[in-house]
Amino acid sequence: MIKQFFIGILVVSGLSSCSTSSVLVNVQRPADITISQEIENVVVANRSRPSKDNLAENIVEGLFTGEGIGADRKGAEYCIDGLSSMLNSSERFTLKNVGGIELKGTGTSSFPIPLAWNEVKSICGSYDGDALLVLATFDSDSRTIVGAPVARTRKVKGIKVKELRYPATLIMNVESGWRIYDVNKERIIDENKFTEVKEFKAWGNSPQEAQLNLPSKRIAIKQSGIYAGEQYGFRISPIWIKVNRVYYTGKSDDLKLAKSYVKRGDWDAAIEIWMPLTDEVDEKISGRAAFNMALASEIKGGLDAAIDWAKKAQKLGEKKAYNYINILHRRKMDEEKLKQQLN
Numbered sequence: 030m031i032k033q034f035f036i037g038i039l040v041v042s043g044l045s046s047c048s049t050s051s052v053l054v055n056v057q058r059p060a061d062i063t064i065s066q067e068i069e070n071v072v073v074a075n076r077s078r079p080s081k082d083n084l085a086e087n088i089v090e091g092l093f094t095g096e097g098i099g100a101d102r103k104g105a106e107y108c109i110d111g112l113s114s115m116l117n118s119s120e121r122f123t124l125k126n127v128g129g130i131e132l133k134g135t136g137t138s139s140f141p142i143p144l145a146w147n148e149v150k151s152i153c154g155s156y157d158g159d160a161l162l163v164l165a166t167f168d169s170d171s172r173t174i175v176g177a178p179v180a181r182t183r184k185v186k187g188i189k190v191k192e193l194r195y196p197a198t199l200i201m202n203v204e205s206g207w208r209i210y211d212v213n214k215e216r217i218i219d220e221n222k223f224t225e226v227k228e229f230k231a232w233g234n235s236p237q238e239a240q241l242n243l244p245s246k247r248i249a250i251k252q253s254g255i256y257a258g259e260q261y262g263f264r265i266s267p268i269w270i271k272v273n274r275v276y277y278t279g280k281s282d283d284l285k286l287a288k289s290y291v292k293r294g295d296w297d298a299a300i301e302i303w304m305p306l307t308d309e310v311d312e313k314i315s316g317r318a319a320f321n322m323a324l325a326s327e328i329k330g331g332l333d334a335a336i337d338w339a340k341k342a343q344k345l346g347e348k349k350a351y352n353y354i355n356i357l358h359r360r361k362m363d364e365e366k367l368k369q370q371l372n
Contacts, residue, residue, distance in 0.1 A: 050278045050288060053271045054328065059366035060121070061264040062219055064160075066372060068211060071122045072158035073113055075129050076144075077105040077167035079136020100246065101136075104254040105167035108205055111258025112162070121266040121371060125156035138168040138222075140206055146215050153212040162265075164258075166206030166222065169250060173243065174198045175236045197239035199229040201253040207261055225260055227253040267370055275349065276324050277317035287321075296325050307341070316345030323353060332361050 109129045116124040130152065134141040149161050178193040202224060209219040229249055233239030244252075278288045283302050290298040303325065306318035323338035336357045343350035 048277060048279060049275050050291075051273050051275050052291060052324075054274050055269050056272050056360070057267055057363075057367060058270050059267050059363050059370055063366065063369050064209070064218060064265060065211075066370070067213070068159040069121075069123055070125050070156070070158045071116065071160050071162050072126050072153055072156045073109060073116070073124065073129065073162045073164075074132055074152065075105055075109050075164050076132040076134040076141060077136065077164050078102060078131055078133060080133040100250055101167055101169055103247075104169050104203065104250040105164060105205075107251045107254030108164055108167060108203070108258040111255035111260075112164075112262045113258070114255075115259045115262030116266065119262070119266040119268075125158050132163070134165060138166050138204055138206070140165050140208075140220070143208070143217060144210065146210075146212075149210045149212055153210075158212065160212060160218075161210040163208045163210065164205060165208050165220075166204070167254075168204045169201060169253065171199060171201050171246065171249065173240060174200065175239060192234065194232050194234065195236050195239040197231050197233065197236070197243055199231075199243045199249055201227045201229070201249050203227070203253045203257040205257045205261065209265070219265070223257070223261065223264075225253065225257045227256055267367060274324055274327075276321045296328050300325050312345045316342045316347035316350075319345060320347050320350055320353070323350070323357070327357065327360075332357055332364065336361075 106129065113124055113129075116122050132144070144161075144163070153159070153161055174197070176196040176198070178195050180191060180193055182189050182191050184190070203226075204222060204224045206222040207219065208217055210216075211218045227249075229244050229252075231239055231242035231244075233242050243249075276291070278284050283306075287299040287302040290296070290302075300322065303318045303321045307315050307322060309315040309318065319338050319342035323335045323342060326332075326335035326338055336354060339350045339354045339357060343354065
């Protein structure tokens, strides 16, 4: 299902100092929880809407908090959209339903009682799903903070003018509760609540103007809801992330040539330059070359070889090697998790 487990496309991000350069690497991060590989086809449902018994309580809460009666309802829909979008691009799961399935729940931050298994089987059976992912609760609140003014100077028609600028921050807190029903084994394999915080910032010439420049609550709840759904998707499915790696360059023509090869993604050519330098008498040169060889080994998928090279660099006095060794050991552990999570 996956051609490359851990390393993706490389993008050079530029010099970080006169003697080092950095490269962005796509690395696959395992999911926070490991779900059986027997579960591949999933169905998503929204159960955060209130039943008739909970409707009055939900309306009172909306009026009391000032969030609006329909704010959480829309936010929950966006949360489902965020999860669905993430699952559609996932290498781990296949999302079987396009439209959201709506079920009645508490409409509050409290979990409803679990669904009956005959209902879970009916829903999953309609879509040939192995599991039902349910947004069981959704709750949001917001607050706005106006900070102390900041003085700045700007030119107006060539004349320096001092002015005060006020920062305003809209803070959205979204709490979402999720359940995953394994239809074949008839058990709930995950039940958790998560709180996501998303901030929106704006500036103005007065506190009032700064607040007016903030996005509307409608836009804020949309973006926050989508974000919360995506975050849950990241917890249950492996994802690709960009990580920064540093390697040594130098003023010599050979090292400049090696850097040009790295920019083109030609690691074999760079290795041909770095390998002889690992035997240099000057330990500073050999240590840095060994460090570069550790990175090249990681890029080419040899984590054990990368650790060996990094240990050699450390013995030669390379200070950056210590942290890199720890990173590589964590990647080894991630590798084992990914083997359990992916075919």
